[in-house]
Amino acid sequence: MADRVLGGRYQVLDKVGTGGMATVYRGMDQVLGRTVAIKTMLPQYATDPSFAARFKQEAQAAAALNSPYIVSVYDWGKDGDTYYIIMEYLRGTDLKSGIRKHGALDCKKVAQIGSQIAQALSVAHNHDIIHRDIKPQNIMVQPDGNIKVMDFGIARAKNSHLTTDNSVLGTAHYVSPEQTQGKPLGPTTDLYSLGIVMYEAATGRVPFDGDNAVTVAMKQVTEQPVPPSQINPNVDPQLEAIILKCMQKDPKDRFQTADELYHTLHDYLSGRMQAVNNATAMLPATPTTPLSRGNGSTQSLPRTQSTGRMRPQSATEQAAQEEEERQKKQKRNRVLAIVGAIAGIVVVALIIASVLGSGSKAYSVPNLLGLTQDDAQAQLDSDGHGFQIGNVSEQYSPSVEEGKIIEQTPGAGRTATEGSSIDIVVSKGEEPAASVTVPDLTNCTPSEAQDLLNKYGLKGQAGDSVYNADVEVGHVAEQEPAAETSAKAGDTITYHLSQGAEQVSVPNVVGESQSSATSTLQSAGFEVSVTQSSSPSVEKGNVISTNPSAGTSADKGSTVTITVSTGPSSVSVPNVLGYDESSAESALKNAGFGVTVTTEASSTVAKGKVISQSATSATSGSTITIVVSSGSGSSNSGTNNGSNSNGNSSTNNGGTNSGNGEGTNTGSTTSGT
Template identity: 35%
Template sequence: MIGKTLGNRYEIVEKIGGGGMALVYKAKCTLLNRYVAVKILRAEFTNDKDIIDKFKKESQAAASLSHPNIVNLYDVGEENEIYYIVMEYVKGKTLKEVIKEKDILSLEEIIHYTKQIALALQHAHYNHVIHRDIKPHNILITEDSRAKVTDFGIALAATSSTITNMGSVIGSVHYFSPEQARGGYTDEKSDLYSLGIVMYEMATGKVPFEGDSPIAIALKHIQQEPVVPSELNPQISKGLEEIILTLIQKDQLSRYQNAQDLIEDVDKLKNDPSNNTLMNNINHEDSPTQIIPRIKEEDIKEMRKNPKKIKKRNNKVIVISAVMAALIAAGLFTFGLFYLSNFFRTGEVEVPNLLGMTIEDARVKAIEMDLRLTEEQTASNEVPANEIMDQNPSAGMKVRPGYSIIVKISSGPRQVEVPDLVYEDAANAPFILENQGLIAGVPSYEFSEFPNGVIIRQDPRAGTSTTQGSTVDYVISQGPEVVTFPMPNLVGFSIENAKNIIQDHGLQEGRVSEVDNDEHAKGIVIEQNFEAGTPVRENAIIDLVVSRGPQEVLEEETEIDVEIDDEEAEETSANNLTTKTVEIRLRGHEGIVNIEIKSIPDGGTIINTQHNIDQRGEIVEISLTGTGVKEYELFINNEKVDTIRIDFRR
């Protein structure tokens, strides 16, 4: 594959990686003259129509993503049964290599990488794309420590329900979720589970589940609880451990429900590493992408056979114990019925409907009904602040007097901190705001001393609290304002006066050249590079053409005889000078033309003059004086057009 060119533009340079489904090469894009990464589907999958279809469709889904923490996808192609994806080439290491080098990462490093990965997943999930193969091998760390998620090769649009392929499961067994192992429904929380496994590995240097086969590892994801990270790394932050354990819950509903909740808790942990109470918490190698059989109920039953055999040995003891326990329970049950019947004789209260009430009104109602309230605050964009949005038990149920009703009170829309956009490149502003749950407003533009494209002001200002989903407006610099004024007329002025005018207007003197001119006296300006009246800016460079006066005309065909002694005649005859007239036709030219003649071989300028075709016509006669045979180079407007050979002996 090395040396092969794909799509007539991607020249394969070297192999830089590979996985279970594809190989990755470094290539040079000959069209844009830059290096790219080309991922090529392994040959064993090129005859599998289902995988090829997924490869094409899912690559298109990944191409819709554009985020600083996601490797850009440039192109998708097929050539002679070679299926390839062209991506951004990132110079750096994989997170797996970083973990192998350091074994256990610091809290600051884990927070730094986790937030960036979560931001990438948030963007992908917002665009309805699930990665499904999050692992440290697919996270690139740039030389400036930026994390970039890559390899959306098995990513799937969020509307799809399974990750099966011909009865098998695609993914990296050490990192995929229990629902992936079962071949069940996958969603955004499946990616968050995999991120939790990655965090576990960063914090402990190990993955939570190992086994002799992919099936054995997958079963552990379904059935077995992992060793808590603090047992492997006693120095781990309690807050970090809580986040990891929440992410890797078996039940999807028990995990973080979206990347935004995870990002908020990570930010809290960053600001206060000793914080063990996080708002969004819920109660409580080498791992290539593989295709493995789906975990079936029979597999789980097989794993349970050995424990059942052990249990049989003690069946008799268990039966006897069960009989004794049943007799004791029957006695307690009889006593309990008698006790409870007396307890409930005090009467029952029907739970009122508190939904939609303000908390103040609900407290009054609870007192009237001889009930108590347990209050919980929850952010909501739909329910007004201070209003009850949920209750437990629900209205109409019967409870005893004094029972405590749990009510959830809306604290209003979720508040987020406005990020600092000032001095940021305007192109990054929408991503920065989106990551914080905010919306970029329509930018305005102003001239300023700051570079073009840099944000110079924002509203609301950085650090203030605002409602999630709010719009943030900002002003983009257009660079310093360019002030222009009409160019003064310099033609007809002496060169000294022209220079004074240039200086008075804040302009700069440029090149001054002289030409022969029949209409103006020597030292008078006859041309300027900016015409009078055209807009020019301060410090513009002004070039001038000055008259050298009329051209001196030599007599045609005039021989210059030098009187010398007879003894010296033979020796000096070669020094007689002759003047010849050369006729030059300026066909195809117009206006003022610069004519220059240089001698050969020394390159010295013999003639340098200007000719106005509109006034004098296209024929120019030039007089040259010399002896013997001479050659000259003819330049028109600084461009060589001919070589002239003159025999002055004739």
């Protein structure tokens, strides 16, 4: 496979590794000149239509996902019998190898990795794609510490028609209980697997292990994990609570979205521990399957109420705690009994005094909560006890609809005299969020953008990446809403990361007129500059060449220079005056000109010599006319002054030309006889 070129473009260099159904090579994109990863399907699967369909699906699914934390897919295709996918080439090591080498990671690093994976899953889940194989082997840790989620080889969109069995496609150590049981899968199955990844990163080992995949998978369904802090005492209670919530057996008890998990991890990293406690407070009180301690197996453990964290207690600690709680309860009950008795006496005394003093009857106050003011008054009127609405005030309520009663005094069930007033508090609805000014995220990295938005009480999400030549790749290039506009606290700001300048192929405009070529290039997104040059072969005003040349890729918006012909250029014609005819012809032809010859009598230029030429400069390849002397036309002793060369006399117009050339020619001799 090495040195093979796939698709006429991607050169295979060396093998990086082999997985269950594919081999990955380092390669070179010969068009863009960049290093890529080339994933090829193993030969034994290439002829299987279901595997080929899954391989194609991986490329299409992953190509649709755009996140700084997901490996980018550039291209895919088939070359002969070889299916291939072209991906971003990553430098670094997978998380599994990192854990094996370094052991348990720092809590903050675990949360940071979990946060980035959650952001990647949020993008996938928003595209209705469930990864289904989240494990540390598929998490690449890059040299800068950030991660990339890889391998959507068994990822599947919800609307996919593939019928591959769900049951154990992922690695057994990381599959969710519902995945093991072949149940329908949702986004929470990825969050379960992510919980196990964070568990392993925090403790250095997986929560469930066994002799074979079936044993491990069954433990995922039936057993509870040992709390991470029992394996690694340095694990924070809040991080432990987050991990254990992810790993709840019932999907309804986990975080419901990757975005929810991301924000909880972000709260943890920002030190907002109360927010973390609130987000993880719904854990069940105890694990369902008690097991013995000390052998690394799972067990039943009590849970602290404040954080939802499950921690071990000794029998002594438990007994002491129970005794302390019992004493506190007894003391509290005594105090409550005394207070209740005093309150009861006061209430009874007031009722008796009121009844005796006014002679009015006392009635139970009806429940007005949840009614509108008008409906409440109507109910009071229908009761016939003369109760009336008293003071009316308003306040915001996050749970009660606007216009409905949220409080009343006296409260429902209390006793009041006939005709008493009942004060009510009416809901104004949910309190409007504070108005904030949207910050400018331009040139921020994703983490910088999230931190900046958090300061303003806003949420952030990554949208589709965009081309932008002015912003570094991977940094924010655009955002909605725009910077400096108003938004409400809690609103979501969508930001788009730069892909750099868009690459466009330069159109072929050679031979076109200047105006036509300019229009074509501008339509393709280029600026145009013009230079001129002569050309013997290209018509004046037409394009001779472009820079960059046609077919090469260039940044959209960059300048293409076109060279326009000014027509053939003039060159000097050799001076052949005085040359004999053959020498003159030779000199002109060697200079690139054509030659025509005419003769003319000359009394000053010897016969056979050039008298004149038609030009001293001309375009290369043009024809030059030379005039060659045919000799003198006047009488000269010893000279043939006629055009008759055979020595015979001839007479024209009374002129006599003696045969020996000594006669006088007064006319025009055209032939001799």
